Amino acid sequence: MTVESTAGTATAAVPELVQLLTPEGERVEHPRFSLETTPEELRSIYRDLVLVRRFDGEATSLQRQGELGLWASLLGQEAAQVGSGRAQRPGDWAFPTYREHGVAWCKGVDPLNLLGMFRGVNHGGWDPYEKNFQLYTIVIGSQTLHATGYAMGITKDGTDDAVVAYFGDGASSQGDVNEAFTFASVYNAPVVFFCQNNQWAISEPTERQTRVPLYQRAAGFGFPGVRVDGNDVLACLAVTRWALERARAGEGPTLIEAFTYRMGAHTTSDDPTRYRIANELEEWKLKDPIERVKAYLVREGWADQEFFDAVDAESEQLARRVREGVRNMPDPDPSAIFENVYAEGHALVDEEREEYVAYAASFDGSEEVGEGR
């Protein structure tokens, strides 16, 4: 596929939103982006979407049951995450926000790993080198710079790996994100900026962050930007693959704006009825990312009821495993507070650890502390 590196500005011939699968499940062609898929691959994509949604739903329930302190649901964003996640090769790195559960799934990260920080037993804690999936980053936008620096390292090493930096519409306002664009552009870094525009940054609509479509921002930084139907997993897959190929070929960064919708609350602490109207939700329900894949599979005769039932059964199994895994997740030993503060240790940390251990032991009756206590 040949595509010129324009800023992706809409012309009469090229629609603004890249779509390969309509909400009704109809496969359509796009003049710039094509995709070949086998029925087997499509079934596998469908499975990913369903499992990721089921996992996410289970986590929301676990929060309601008090097993998690908080959950940031990806409901509605499954296609953006599964499409862009599946586009990556194992050697590629993903730099997520706190909502990229679907990307983690595609990278092969055990979903239970994601839940520790939401339960409050750690701050993430997984080894990012294991699946090339960086720790979740809560501070908005920070990770886009890390992704860019990592990509600069790839260039120095001369390999053809690439990086995907995830962020939201709200994050697009942060200085860090704009600095990441600048660095990536100047160093022609092999990084794909994948912005999930889910229309909301907590209570603020995207108009509060920008007066132009976000993908058009790329032009000013000197690299292409593309807006893709974020609820169309095939379009997200095709466009991310294309952007990753550009990166590998030394053509530098790309901005992808996945146009999607946050179907749930910002997090389980949020009450969206305070700031958005139900109508909006109803409209986006019609563009569900999973229903259209199912409709496509059925229309083409590539999947039967037995297949769908099997995926549902598997998703229930996953939910059970997650439920049990979370309930059995042990609280850390309090003295873990003093672990991993430094790579090479620190005298003050050691001293305070000892103080703490002695103090804690005083409650076991093994040592008397103070008078009259």
Next chain:
Amino acid sequence: MAAEKYSMVKALNEALRRSLEADPKTLVMGEDVGRLGGVFRVTDGLHKDFGDARIIDTPLAESGIMGTAIGLALRGYRPVVEIQFDGFVYPAFDQIVTQLAKMHARALGHVKLPITVRIPFGGGIGAVEHHSESHETYFAHTAGLKVVSPSNPVDAHWMLRQAIASDDPVIFLEPKRRYWDKGVVDPLGEAALPLHAARVARAGKDLTLVAYGPMVKVCLEAAEAAAEDGHQIEVVDLRSLSPVDFDTLEASVKRTGRAVIVHEAPVFLGMGAELAARITERCFYSLEAPVLRVGGYFAPYPPSRVEETYLPDLDRVLDAVDRALAF
């Protein structure tokens, strides 16, 4: 309207409302402060009553919020900035330290920046990373900034009104774990104390507990518990961290001869370090024991399931009280 029982959130909300009514130049700006009313609802209802022009939902960019607040102040406005959580102030830190704190001096006094920066701070609410930090020392260490932290709804109300009325930049640290504590506030009354005065929250003769913000409550409880053991503990609520009301502190420690300082922030180079040094300098001949400190550890704020270990609690405060009394 007479005195009413307010939560700290409501007390702050009412303070913002009164300040907005009193001075048309007063603005509220921050992330989600508009229709949502802020993630803690401190700005609830203000957008409806004062509109877009004065209750400003900003783009998601703390440096931008702080920098534009400075510009608005230069133009004669009086911005009250909300930073959503303690851990998210750092993108604005450059603007706060290099500009907000220093512009008045740079301009030889020709410029005033009457900006209030409200930050919910401290732990104890079971939150994820970056939502529980106590970074008061960074700000208190910066000349040009004033730093205060109320411990109860009444102080929250009056101190916020005083901070907004102040012509100096004020970092206003709200103890988020006390947001839902209740107190009787009369918005038509007047402030009992100037903004930067400390307050003896409980009188005693054996030892002075010094705290501010979230830890005042813990210290009052500790004093109560110690009373059962026959110890009369005085509690000084510092209220202002820069400037510190050292006179009130000195008078108290000279009475009691012992001091224990309590804060959530790490002990190492925390407010307690400065307070202990000053108390030692001013009260040396009255001291019966070294000034002790109870605080967070020198480690990142831990995951919520073990935060109770990190945070000073009744037991740790009483342990220090006992050690000081044992001298």
